Amino acid sequence: MNSPNGQNGSTKSVTKSTVKTAATPSRSPQEPCLRVIPLGGLHEIGKNTCVFEYGDDLMLVDAGLAFPSDGMHGVNVVLPDTAYLRENQKRIRGMIVTHGHEDHIGGIPYHLRHFNIPVIYGPRLAMSMLQGKMEEAGVTDRTTIQTVSPRDVVKVGQHFSVEFIRNTHSISDSFSLAITTPVGVVVFTGDFKFDHTPVDGEKFDIQRLAHYGEQGVLCLFSDSTNAELPGFTPPERSVFPNLDRHIANAEGRVILTTFASSTQRVAMILELAMKHGRKVALLGRSMLNVIAKARELGYMHCPDDLFVPIKQIRDLPDRETLLLMTGSQGEPLAALSRISRAEHPQVQVKTSDTIIFSASPIPGNTISVVNTIDRLMMLGAKVVYGKGEGIHVSGHGSQEDQKLMLAITRPKFFVPVHGEHRMLVAHSRTGHSMGIPADHTLIIDNGDVVELTPDSLRKGDPVKAGIELLDGSRTGIIDARVLKERQQLAEDGVITLLCTISGDGAMTAPPRVHLRGVVTTADARKLSIWSEREIGWVLENRWNQLARNTGGKAPEIDWVGVQREVELGLQRRLRRELQVDPLVICLVQPMPAGTPAYEGRAQAEPDSRPAPRVRRDVGRDAGRDAGRDPAAGRPPAPVPVGARTASTVREPVQELEPAGRTRRRRSAAS
Ligand SMILES: [Zn+2]
């Protein structure tokens, strides 16, 4: 019963193509295997992106995005690292989409900028939402979209055939997948809960899942989001009476917020608006888009005259209006957030308003949500929110839903997916409790490679996985270094250091130090001395690597390298001495070789590092350390220490003036 359903016959025929893909399989060619590689969605909620590979075929299942967490300053969108897909783009045969949530389709337009996807199969609602996103991104020519209906079977490449099995989730038109591969059938649940009274009437096709369970499922990849919660997740309909009560009791306007993509919830809200004789005004682009598409495809049924433009809402009595809007997550630019800050041009809060949060905050958004609620309450509105009100249920199954999925599919192997680590662990425990042995379960991370054969499940060598961050323009990629710099700026401020260095490697003026947003106990003199020391150390110890010998002519100097070395040195010192970690920016003003050197004051103070080098021999072989290499050429015009004029040493003018009162100046006369 647990054996794969008669697919083994095709295993031999694909051996040849497996051999060709030498870059990927870590098993021997005699032992072809299915490789399943999640690039996102594990140890997190968001950016679900999964790769199925067999032989030379690569098939993608979903490609979502995630939203930034605290500390990702200026980041709008988080995507999985797609290096692996870019490297293997020639093998991509197609993509399967399970449903239209952002954490499953949001990444597709970005990926299409980097590589083509021959065909994308997915549900009508998701595909219609995706089409809009692709048009916006200008990538419609990079793929072909094919919509599917329940029980449709599509073939992707030589080795995959995928059946779409209707499931129930918070968005309509959602699917689980039965993927038939040469090693057996894999059931990929997608996001689901067992909701026997779905608002849109589309029931979970449990019979079809059971059909595969009866035939034999090799491996189940199942949604772990609510694996820590006992019991069944309540049906979507269960919020209806509670929303009904709050709307019935509202004395003035009803302002309601939920996820635009929770089409089942939105459909109920529209039903309730009709019931209570309230006209609906929609605010927020995604709310307008999703409702338009869901109505067009028949997932929401309501007359056109239920809706009024927001401008006309003033003409209606408050008791006859319902405003449905985005902002349930406290997103700063969403309609409700702007209303809470009294910044919305058309809607101002009235004390008679009833504001209902029919959503729970995604972890990471809690603070912005509670701040929004506070502001709305301070404006005098009645705000209805929180678990106790029964106005929100999850779209993901809890432990009993997950058990039911395991019971119906009866998999030989089990891999929990779509969840943070503890959820994956909890889900695997649920699997054990149902008799799936520990060695038949894998807890995996993004980039791990699950290798499946008809009788084995194991982890192969991982592929590159990480994150790519997009900035406000949604086109520029913010790399890890930029993010680190932003975090340093926000948390520890910035120190800029201006230094002048001559072409022969001498500091020609005291460095100037500026601080912005840095809290430190060190005085100005100390900071100046440390800066001098770091510059001096770099000139003394690193100059030979940074100045390239050009055979008698002036050396080529890697000024960027000089900057980096000084920055790193000072940063390390600040961390060590003051336990602060500001961003350090060093600006070097290059001076001509022979510019008189400035005699540092840092020598006067004991230090573990050498005092600053105040001059270098002009014209020495800069590619080697002339001081240690007696074979180095004679300097054409050696100028001894001190043969410089103090007049070229500019006085610092900044707020952190180096403690120059004690510094010695050399006379030009010597
Ligand atoms: Zn979902």
Ligand SMILES: [Zn+2]
């Ligand atoms: Zn999801």
